[in-house]
Amino acid sequence: DTAVSQTPKYLVTQMGNDKSIKCEQNLGHDTMYWYKQDSKKFLKIMFSYNNKELIINETVPNRFSPKSPDKAHLNLHINSLELGDSAVYFCASSPTSGRRNEQFFGPGTRLTVL
Amino acid sequence: TQLLEQSPQFLSIQEGENLTVYCNSSSVFSSLQWYRQEPGEGPVLLVTVVTGGEVKKLKRLTFQFGDARKDSSLHITAAQPGDTGLYLCAGAPSDDYKLSFGAGTTVTVRA
Incomplete structure (x- = not known):
């Protein structure tokens, strides 16, 4: 049983295109996250949703727009892709209270912008 | 400046x-959490330490939380090739959802 799944696993696209990454969790968690991991493996939070409400919105270009249709799904849409957007994007989920730092990560989506 | 220095x-x-x-911090x-990430996969939670001075063991891995709750260490005894991976410490200094990660330690165990 996959706990946190992401699609696609790999995404190769041209500069200027618009793309989406989808995430689903079947753990019953209320909180979901998007992280970006750069080429140096540094993992940085981008967004977080709790019960479909945006609660963390880090300094991210507004070309990135998260959307949570329900608490089990969190998608990331990126407009006008730039070379610097190339990275691995991870979705994660966690319980709301007490153990929210114990996050479960998806397998990642490797985005390459040419 | 990163919140957690590894x-x-x-x-x-x-x-x-x-x-x-x-894993050290001034906060x-x-x-604090420790995660391990293998190539092509997402980080996987290994342990959470909560109490200052706490020691937790996970088979050959020993995790310690500093007395002042500002630092932590991970010790691996008799390392095996299966221990190879990127080890990440993480924590949130305030009671919010914003988890900060250290830059990671890439461990390679040669057979």
């Missing part, structure tokens, strides 16, 4: 040797 950045050892990874944490 050292060393890289560690390459022979199978059977011991190793220690450090106090209510808890």
